[in-house]
Amino acid sequence: xxxxxxxxxxxxxxxxxxxxxxxxxxxxxxxxxxxxxxxxxxxxxxxxxxxxxxxxxxxxxxxxxxxxxxxxxxxxxxxxxxxxxxxxxxxxxxxxxxxxxxxxxxxxxxxxxxxxxxxxxxxxxxxxxxxxxxxxxxxxxxxxxxxxxxxxxxxxxxxxxxxxxxxxxxxxxxxxxxxxxxxxxxxxxxxxxxxxxxxxxxxxxxxxxxxxxxxxxxxxxxxxxxxxxxxxxxxxxxxxx
Amino acid sequence: xxxxxxxxxxxxxxxxxxxxxxxxxxxxxxxxxxxxxxxxxxxxxxxxxxxxxxxxxxxxxxxxxxxxxxxxxxxxxxxxxxxxxxxxxxxxxxxxxxxxxxxxxxxxxxxxxxxxxxxxxxxxxxxxxxxxxxxxxxxxxxxxxxxxxxxxxxxxxxxxxxxxxxxxxxxxxxxxxxxxxxxxxxxxxxxxxxxxxxxxxxxxxxxxxxxxxxxxxxxxxxxxxxxxxxxxxxx
Numbered sequence: 001x002x003x004x005x006x007x008x009x010x011x012x013x014x015x016x017x018x019x020x021x022x023x024x025x026x027x028x029x030x031x032x033x034x035x036x037x038x039x040x041x042x043x044x045x046x047x048x049x050x051x052x053x054x055x056x057x058x059x060x061x062x063x064x065x066x067x068x069x070x071x072x073x074x075x076x077x078x079x080x081x082x083x084x085x086x087x088x089x090x091x092x093x094x095x096x097x098x099x100x101x102x103x104x105x106x107x108x109x110x111x112x113x114x115x116x117x118x119x120x121x122x123x124x125x126x127x128x129x130x131x132x133x134x135x136x137x138x139x140x141x142x143x144x145x146x147x148x149x150x151x152x153x154x155x156x157x158x159x160x161x162x163x164x165x166x167x168x169x170x171x172x173x174x175x176x177x178x179x180x181x182x183x184x185x186x187x188x189x190x191x192x193x194x195x196x197x198x199x200x201x202x203x204x205x206x207x208x209x210x211x212x213x214x215x216x217x218x219x220x221x222x223x224x225x226x227x228x229x230x231x232x233x234x235x236x237x238x239x240x241x
Numbered sequence: 242x243x244x245x246x247x248x249x250x251x252x253x254x255x256x257x258x259x260x261x262x263x264x265x266x267x268x269x270x271x272x273x274x275x276x277x278x279x280x281x282x283x284x285x286x287x288x289x290x291x292x293x294x295x296x297x298x299x300x301x302x303x304x305x306x307x308x309x310x311x312x313x314x315x316x317x318x319x320x321x322x323x324x325x326x327x328x329x330x331x332x333x334x335x336x337x338x339x340x341x342x343x344x345x346x347x348x349x350x351x352x353x354x355x356x357x358x359x360x361x362x363x364x365x366x367x368x369x370x371x372x373x374x375x376x377x378x379x380x381x382x383x384x385x386x387x388x389x390x391x392x393x394x395x396x397x398x399x400x401x402x403x404x405x406x407x408x409x410x411x412x413x414x415x416x417x418x419x420x421x422x423x424x425x426x427x428x429x430x431x432x433x434x435x436x437x438x439x440x441x442x443x444x445x446x447x448x449x450x451x452x453x454x455x456x457x458x459x460x461x462x463x464x465x466x467x468x469x470x471x472x473x474x475x476x
Contacts, residue, residue: 050379077385087380091399101384104394153384 001026001157001188002047007056009042009212016042017053018212024190026156029183031199031220032192034209035235040192043209044159047190048079061156077105080150084162086142088134088149094121095130098149106153113152120148124178140171144178151182158182160191196239200224208232256445265446268437272447275433276454282350282429283416283458289355290362290415291408297359298366299392312363319360325421328353332425350422350429358415365407369400406473409466413459420455430454 002024009017016039024030034040045051046058049065049072058065060075088097098117102108121127124144126137134142143163150158160179164172176198183189183202193199199206199220206223208216208231215229224240227233251257265272301312319327331349335342373396381391420431434451438444 048383050383073382073385073387076383079383081380081383083376083380083383085376087374087376089377089380089395089399091402100394101381101386104390105385149384 001028001061002190003057003059004043004046005057005059007043007046007053007058009039009046009051010054016212017046020056020212020214022207022214024188026188027186028205029189029203030191030205030207031203032190032207032209033194033196033199033223033235038209039212040209041161044081044161044190044192047157047159048076048081050081073105077101077153078156079159080153080155080157081159081161082143082146082150082163084165086134086139086146086166088142088146090134093131093133094126094137094145097134097145098152101149102152116154117148117152120151121145123151123181124148125174138171139167140174143167143171143175147175147178147182155187157188157190160189160193162192162194164193164195194239196224208235210235256442261441261443262446264441265437265443265450269450271433271437272430272450272454275428275430275451276458278347278428278433279416279419279430279454280458282347282354282419282422282427283412285351286354286358286419287412287415289351290358290411293355293359294362295366297363298370299397301363302367302370304388312367316360316363319357320364324353324357324418325424327357328421328425346422346425346427349425350419350427353422354415354418357418358411361414362408362411365404365411366400369404370396372403373399403473406466406470409462409469413462413466416458416462417455 002022004020004022007017007020007022008015020043032040032043042051046053047060049058053066056066060079063075064070065072065075088094089100092100095114095117098121099110099113102113102116103110118127118130121130124147126141126144126148129137129141129145134145137145147163163179164175167175172195176195179189179191180198180202191198191203203220206216206218206220207214208223208227208229210229210231216223216227216232223232224236227236246252246259252259297312297315300308301316303309328349331353332346335344335349370392377395377399378391381395382388386395419427419429422429423432423435426432430451434447438447
């Protein structure tokens with residue numbers, strides 16, 4: 001489904017991603033863990049070309065997005081992203097947030113987009129907020145709307161870039177519950193997170209990124225009970241204390 | 242009453258004397274006609290400035306090099322030369338380049354203020370667009386919007402709310418600046434007042450009334466600016 005081949009990313013003199021090779025088969029729930037500055041956000045943002053790698057190949061659904069004139073916008077329609085800071089459209093109602101891209105980008109009729117939007121808002125528990133504006137919602141509610149907005153594109157892949165890092169502690173669980181519920185569907189998911197409980201519960205694969213390289217790659221069980229690398233052991237000892 | 246008036250020296254003689262006021266009021270039609278020309282030039286000039294300013298503002302906020310460079314060149318040229326000279330050049334240079342081409346003075350006035358304020362509005366629009374967080378564009382792109390459709394549906398509608406107060410302020414300046422077309426016999430309020438006053442030396446009362454005329458056109462917009470600013474702050 002997703003394949004990164006020899007991906008490097010430089011920001012000026014900073015070598016953020018170092019020769020990343022990663023293959024994510026369809027339906028996999030991959031959790032990306034790593035200390036801040038390890039490049040995990042850059043990695044996930046390279047998958048939908050919000051960051052363009054300096055070199056290498058990013059192949060999504062058999063399309064190499066690094067190729068000349070690659071249909072990036074087209075591929076993005078089936079690769080939905082949920083951001084740390086929600087990024088809802090503040091001038092649109094909740095319902096409009098969820099229906100805008102299907103109508104404008106995919107050419108879905110307004111009725112159809114609205115019907116499916118209400119279904120997804122129901123799923124994230126916010127159907128009754130459909131006519132409110134994002135500013136009227138709590139952070140946790142905004143992030144759930146962002147998830148409904150992503151779902152209404154009927155994506156094949158969902159990317160989550162630290163979806164709970166900007167939330168107040170009491171709102172983290174309501175968002176995680178929605179993501180865990182999603183993980184039980186067949187969709188391919190890549191989640192950058194610091195929530196170790198979530199990784200243990202929902203992931204079927206965990207990678208650990210340090211200084212731009214993948215240094216650990218395996219099942220959650222392997223990762224949490226039998227990490228190979230000293231760097232991973234140090235990280236876990238700090239975070240699981 | 243008449244004794245009191247008789248005792249006020251500046252109403253008896255000098256630039257503000259009563260006969261001069263009477264002469265101006267009995268010829269007020271001339272000033273009305275000028276005011277209508279000013280309103281026409283201002284409203285069409287504003288329409289042109291808004292259209293130009295939006296296009297050039299979007300160009301200078303874009304990530305494409307060539308449109309950005311063109312937009313910068315336009316803005317720097319128009320912001321850093323006096324409007325008076327621009328209008329003079331439009332009036333005198335066009336017939337040199339295109340001999341025989343007749344352009345009515347009013348049209349030159351509309352183009353003059355339209356192009357000049359288009360540059361200022363472009364800067365307002367650019368700043369408005371750049372004030373919208375990068376996350377908005379990223380969210381739109383991640384959903385498959387192109388740069389152009391993201392601008393149209395996500396970025397510009399949000400930027401418009403922010404730029405409305407400075408835009409109305411530009412409209413006020415534009416109305417006042419239409420007065421420069423007086424130098425090319427534009428027939429506007431300033432020109433009408435100036436040529437009437439010059440004929441008999443009634444400068445005092447004429448300029449008071451002409452100034453009042455501009456005030457009446459600009460003040461409502463200035464009030465609107467303040468209202469919009471308060472609304473933006475409240476939001």
